[in-house]
Amino acid sequence: xxxxxxxxxxxxxxxxxxxxxxxxxxxxxxxxxxxxxxxxxxxxxxxxxxxxxxxxxxxxxxxxxxxxxxxxxxxxxxxxxxxxxxxxxxxxxxxxxxxxxxxxxxxxxxxxxxxxxxxxxxxxxxxxxxxxxxxxxxxxxxxxxxxxxxxxxxxxxxxxxxxxxxxxxxxxxxxxxxxxxxxxxxxxxxxxxxxxxxxxxxxxxxxxxxxxxxxxxxxxxxxxxxxxxxxxxxxxxxxxxxxxxxxxxxxxxxxxxxxxxxxxxxxxxxxxxxxxxxxxxxxxxxxxxxxxxxxxxxxxxxxxxxxxxxxxxxxxxxxxxxxxxxxxxxxxxxxxxxxxxxxxx
Numbered sequence: 001x002x003x004x005x006x007x008x009x010x011x012x013x014x015x016x017x018x019x020x021x022x023x024x025x026x027x028x029x030x031x032x033x034x035x036x037x038x039x040x041x042x043x044x045x046x047x048x049x050x051x052x053x054x055x056x057x058x059x060x061x062x063x064x065x066x067x068x069x070x071x072x073x074x075x076x077x078x079x080x081x082x083x084x085x086x087x088x089x090x091x092x093x094x095x096x097x098x099x100x101x102x103x104x105x106x107x108x109x110x111x112x113x114x115x116x117x118x119x120x121x122x123x124x125x126x127x128x129x130x131x132x133x134x135x136x137x138x139x140x141x142x143x144x145x146x147x148x149x150x151x152x153x154x155x156x157x158x159x160x161x162x163x164x165x166x167x168x169x170x171x172x173x174x175x176x177x178x179x180x181x182x183x184x185x186x187x188x189x190x191x192x193x194x195x196x197x198x199x200x201x202x203x204x205x206x207x208x209x210x211x212x213x214x215x216x217x218x219x220x221x222x223x224x225x226x227x228x229x230x231x232x233x234x235x236x237x238x239x240x241x242x243x244x245x246x247x248x249x250x251x252x253x254x255x256x257x258x259x260x261x262x263x264x265x266x267x268x269x270x271x272x273x274x275x276x277x278x279x280x281x282x283x284x285x286x287x288x289x290x291x292x293x294x295x296x297x298x299x300x301x302x303x304x305x306x307x308x309x310x311x312x313x314x315x316x317x318x319x320x321x322x323x324x325x326x327x328x329x330x331x332x333x334x335x336x337x338x339x340x341x342x343x344x345x
Contacts, residue, residue, distance in 0.1 A: 052107030054078075061150050063143045066123060070147060071097045073107045073117040074155075083158035085115035086151065087334070088144065090127060090170030093237045097121045100167070104304055106327045113331060116155065120147055122169070129172035130179070131196040131240030133231070140173060141180050148184060160338040165189040165330050167304055168222065169237060172196060175248075178211060179203035186339035189214070189330045192222055192302050195248040197241045208256040208286060210337040212293040214326060215245045216276075216300030218318055249281075249294050258286035271322035276300045278323045288340060293333065297321045 054075035061068050078084055087110065091100040097119030101107060110117050120143070128137035148162060164185050166174035171193025178188040179199055187210040194215070195203070217224055221237075224245050231239030243251075252258075267278040276299040283292040297305060301318015305326040310317075 052111050054107070054111060056101075059150075061147065063146050064139055066138060068120065068123075068143055068147070069097070070118055070120040071101055072151070073101065073110060073119070075107075075111045075114060075116075077111055077114050078116075082114070083161070084155075085113075085161040085163065085334070086118060086148075086155075086157055087115055087331070088118040088120065088147075088162075088164050090120065090164070090166035090173050091122065091125075092167045093127075093169035094125045095167075095170075096125065103307060104167075104327050105306065105325070106331075109327050109331050113335070115331075116151075118147065118151060120144065126238060127166075127169050127173040129169055129196065130176040130199040131172065131229075131238060131242070132198055133238045133240040141176060144173075144177060145181060145184060159184075160340075161186055161334075162339070163187050163189075163334040165191065165334075166193070167191045168193055168302065172242075175199060178209050179205055182207055182209050184339075186210070187334050187337040188212075189333055191304060191326060191330075192216060192219055194222060194226060194242045194245055195251060197243060200243050200247075200251060203251070203255075205255065207340070208288040208290040209252065210290045210292075210333070211252045212291075212295070212330065212333045213245065213249065214295045214297065214305060214330075216297045216302060216318060216321075218299055219302045220316070220318055221302040245294070245296075249292060252292045253283055253286075256283075256286040256288075256290045256292060258283040258290075258292055261285050267323055269323055274322045275319040276321035276323060278305070278321060290337070295324065295329070297323075 052073060054073055057072040057074060059070050087106060089100055089106055091097055101119045106117050123138045126137065128134045128140045151157065162185050164174045164177050171190035174188050174190040175193065175195050176199060177185055182205040189212045191214045226242050226244035226247065228241050229237065229239050231237060262281055262283045265280045267280055269277055276297050279296045279298060281294045286292060299319055300321045303317050303320040305321040305324045307320050309320060
């Protein structure tokens with residue numbers, strides 16, 4: 001680690017911080033469809049978001065015999081006196097932490113809300129996300145837990161406010177973490193992904209788990225109704241079989257003992273020209289004050305809502321919605337939840 005990073009970590013030692021872990025990943029084999037915020041629709045349809053006014057700290061750590069890389073974003077606005085959240089963001093297949101950090105606008109949210117963001121890199125630009133076709137990859141669940149501990153050695157972290165989000169391949173890893181690491185991570189927000197069939201069989205979290213999913217109804221790469229994913233370098237990824245979006249929501253509802261009651265809202269159509277409408281279905285009558293929320297992007301494709309447009313990719317990925325800012329709405333969801341490890345705590 002650089003001397004600047006070490007001196008900054010010593011600066012933060014005297015404070016208490018929460019880490020929000022936002023993990024953004026890409027399941028399909030497209031060149032990193034890394035998303036972007038939609039709060040600035042008109043100006044952000046092309047180009048990229050500001051990478052923020054804070055400092056970026058690149059790091060590496062040895063894990064499982066492999067050198068693993070990550071990027072941290074530390075807002076200048078962090079206050080010594082308060083706990084800070086960490087958001088781990090997982091890139092998509094064929095992506096990278098550095099690329100997704102430029103595109104999704106999470107750093108701008110971190111500047112405003114004062115949390116740390118971590119962007120780790122997968123091995124060979126992919127994650128071992130719970131599909132049978134990725135099982136020969138690195139032990140990424142173990143790596144993420146080790147990375148959390150590694151970050152805690154440098155910064156003061158609020159153990160109750162560590163979060164995970166991911167895009168596509170990263171979204172599937174986010175779901176795997178919800179199944180296997182809910183004792184460490186407080187809430188999960190997978191984007192344009194569902195649940196791999198092997199996870200559906202074996203997923204047994206030790207507590208109720210807050211989950212918010214964001215899915216395009218017309219996603220050409222992750223089928224709404226589930227089934228086999230395409231494999232291949234350009235129009236696929238690692239392949240494998242997944243369950244449907246409704247079945248994934250049903251799994252989390254059942255696990256969290258949610259009632260059948262829900263609220264359903266059509267969100268404002270902020271950009272009538274983007275070809276999408278966003279519908280929100282929210283289950284809040286769940287055990288331990290958890291919730292299960294689905295944002296359905298009707299007409300939306302395999303994209304991060306609000307991402308800058310990529311005209312050459314649109315035929316492969318479909319429409320990007322500018323009716324919501326995914327990074328902001330994910331943070332709003334995370335902020336409502338903290339880790340409750342036992343009823344006696």
